[in-house]
Amino acid sequence: MTLRLQARGLACERDDRWLFEDLDLDIVAGEIVRIEGPNGSGKTTLLKILSGQLADYQGELFWNEAPMHQARDAFLSSLLYLGHAAGVKATLTPLENLAWYQAMAGDPDSEADRLAALEGVGLAGFEDLPTGQLSAGQQRRVALARLELTPRPLWVLDEPFTAIDREGVAELETRLEAHAHDGGAVLVTTHHALRATPVLRHVRLGAGNAHVRH
Amino acid sequence: MWAFIHKLGSPKWFYTISARLLPWFWAAAALLIAVGSIWGLAFAPADYQQGNSFRIIYVHVPAAFLAQSIFVAMAVSGLIFLVWKIKIADMAAAMMAPLGAAMTFIALFSGAVWGVPTWGTWWMWDARLTSMLILLFLYVGVIALRGAFSSRDSASRAASVLAMVGVINIPIIKYSVDWWYTLHQPATFSVTSRPAMPMEMWMPLLIMVLGFYCFFIALTLTRTRSEILRRESTKRWVRELAGEGG
Amino acid sequence: MRMSGTEASVGKAGxxxxxxxxxxxxxxxxxxxxxxxxxxxxxxxxxxxxxPLVFFALVITLFPIGISPDPELLSTIAPGLLWVAALLAALLSLDSLFRGDYDDGSLEQLLLSPQPLAALALAKVAVHWLLTGLPLALMAPVLGIMLSLPAGSYLVLALSLALGSASLSLIGAIGAALTVGLSRGGVLLSLLVLPLYIPVLIFGAGAVQAAILGDGITAHLAILGALLAVALMFAPWAIAASLRISING
Incomplete structure (x- = not known):
């Protein structure tokens, strides 16, 4: 299974302001791409475009060499997106939250998988509490449990480290690297400084132009 | 076809071409409305039933026609904007909405004024007036929705979707209101559905309707042109234009 | 702006x-x-x-107080009052239809599902109808007694409300989807949606009226059904399109 997300000449104009212009991007298996840039530089917008939520851009997107509009279904079933907001219902328990995600992902209903995923993010013992009663960091972990629950090659993560404690951050970083080593790809924005590894690459968004450094 | 659509969608091209058309539409509108109103108000014979008060028809009917047509035009522009992402269509739709609301209001107001000599009251829940009132609410909804978004791009799309939903609903609303009206007030005299009107009466009406349409096109073009300048004020061709002018 | 080294990392990917x-x-x-x-x-x-149910009962209580407790007068205006009050009660709960999902980010996930968004939105609307429209329809006959609604029209009242409120939920969901991204969308939502509710109101209240007069009600219910069919055909797509717009901010 190959994995290649390409953007050619990507540009996004919001209300007559160019967030970025002429951005070329190539994301392949085995790497972590970190999108950097000051607030308002269009990081979240870029992630939304690359994850297929926004159709409002110029340029072209390719998934495994096929134009995105043709490959959309294949792309969506290879994608796991964690947004700025955790996407977790406060009135449901972590288990119920994950059950919905499992069904939406098209995976068979398996409580064992859900319990294992929750244990993997350090939420063993909290499975049946309403998520609203958990701390902000624990709620974020419920969302992160999806990384274990639904194996997908391409991860698009918007600020996944929000509200996570120090050990959690280290674990998550290790998890991202492991995913890259296993042949997955990670696209991430974060204010947190990621530790340097050979698989990490930076893409910088700035005043109207995208710069790439390696 | 494609090239033509995109050429039409280019603000600069539209700006140039509309400058040539604009005087013709304004002239036609002024001429038709002048002829229509003088003919209608001064020379057309008085109605045997309503006397001179029927002359309100020369404002009421064109305004009502236009009010409905503008909503359809707005929805079509919205569709063009959503499908082909042509910004001119959205600018035109944005400019049409207040004009359509104003026309609906004029139709309602003239209907109410007409009601005084005809029904002896300012307001009757007549089928046409009720439909017009609902149309006014639909216009207000589109305008309010457009104004509620902080991002103009989202505002444009939302307003386009709402205009399209509205245009599907307008015939349904119209027929259900007609049905409701006949159920509650059968065989009441309705102001505009009349037996055959003599030629001397409806010719000026036709001229007025045409005049109103020309006025609408001219005004929309003019307003769209200034909207283009406003939205594209950072573009080079607009700066050059401003440089030449000033 | 090509990136160097991407090919190398493909090699390493194993x-x-x-x-x-x-x-x-x-x-x-x-x-x-x-x-x-x-x-x-x-x-x-x-x-x-x-x-919404309490709201429905409250609004119905206001009318005899505001107009007159005369049973004869109330019985003539009861069909319209019940329908209008039920319609407003259904409207009240619309704002929260997508709001929760929007706020906590589940809406993005819904949009990114490989399944068609229109169908998923339809599931949400179905829940809304089941827990708002249907209870309102079941409760309406009780309030009908309080407004001295003539006998023989109670079943029609419940039936027309059950059928009509499904259309109301569908049409209302378009408005809810359009305004979900706005911080104060509630009043605007009513403004957008109420004019579109008018045909349903006409035929819904008309059905009850016809039942009281002893006319046939099949035509009314058939038209309500037809309105529902049209709403089912168009609304899911409009809801999906509106949600995609709202998620753009």
């Missing part, structure tokens, strides 16, 4: 991604899960289910 499972379940599973999740959510917050 074996084909093992951490990938093709999604198996289909639309049915996703629909069922969404339906169940929304049902659970609403059942846990009973207030959201009961508030």
């Amino acid at each position: 074996p084909a991604t093992p951490s990938h499972r093709e999604p198996r379940g289909g639309l049915r599973v996703a629909l069922h899960a969404t339906f169940k999740r929304d049902l659970t959510l609403l059942m846990r917050r009973c207030g959201e289910v009961f508030n």
